[in-house]
Amino acid sequence: MTTSTLKPQSAMPLVRWVLRLSVWMPAWWLAYVHLTDFADAVISALGLTRKTALGEAVHFFFYDTPKVLLLLTGVVFVMGVVQTFFAPERTRALLAGRRAGGGNVLAALLGIVTPFCSCSAVPLFIGILSAGVPLGVTFSFLISAPMVNEVALVMLLGMFGWKVAALYLALGLAVAIVAGLVIGRLSMERYLEEWVQAVANGQGGGGYEGKRQDWVQRLEAGGHHVREIVGKVWPYVLAGIALGAGIHGYVPEDFMASIMGRDAWWSVPVAVLLGVPMYTNAAGIIPIVQALLGKGAALGTVLAFMMSVIALSAPEMIILRKALKPQLIATFAGVVAIGILLVGYIFNLVL
Structure with a gap:
């Protein structure tokens, strides 16, 4: 305009x-x-x-x-x-009717440009389901929205350069897309809470009716x-x-390198386990990432820690419990955790 x-x-x-x-x-x-x-x-x-x-x-x-x-x-x-160009109604409209594959890719990309934290993305997750979007496609959005967010990308770019930011973007999107595809293939709609199933079955596609803004x-x-x-x-x-x-x-460099260094194969899963109970956002966690790296921690290990904090936080799981049964929550957490572990090991191998 x-x-x-x-x-x-x-x-x-x-x-x-x-x-x-x-x-x-x-x-x-x-x-x-x-x-x-x-x-x-x-x-x-x-x-x-x-x-x-x-x-x-x-x-x-x-x-x-x-x-x-x-x-x-x-x-x-x-x-x-x-x-303002990607209001919740428009996001639902863009994803409505999308099938697995292309829908997962689009959902993951939309997750980047819709700046929601892990907890605030949950209501939109339910709204997207109500628009008739497949469960796996919806999970690709739920994973991408907090994990591959604009704050993390810009701050990684400013602190570590474009190569690290680009690799984080590519691997984060891969986790969101593949995890959504896996969850979709498992056909776990029966593990949605009954009221969510009723909402999802009662509404279809729906169009975007938001007001155009100047x-x-x-x-x-x-x-x-x-x-x-x-x-x-x-x-x-x-x-x-x-x-x-x-x-x-x-903190001595030798100490940090010994527990989060490249040579300690167990450091990546430990970093993921440490990150889950925490709850903060990219702005709060990236300065910690920078300090850990400065003390000799491996990049992949530290990024796995960061991803688990912002994509697998305990408060997010508590909120998801309102809409998902424990079996689906466990599957979601397990699939995403495996993806994050792979990201950590790949970073440590490549960089």
């Missing part, structure tokens, strides 16, 4: 948004490129040096905190705008998205970075 098609009353708000972005974007970039200078200035003001464990931990905290929050704010704003509404949705998401997750970000700073400054 172009500005010429907007209603007259929308022109002035659009101008205000353009002016805001023309100020915010350069300010965001200037802050991002001077993160090291900021952290150096903080430890200098505190009379610390990076040659000590405390100084290194403090530098890590004051470098990563603004970096993560800047990345998070920028990504969440953009994805808030993108989400660019002012889309930009306002981006701003609302920042207030809602960043406002909720920043404590997790600070906690994750504080833990990462402690690991970075005080």
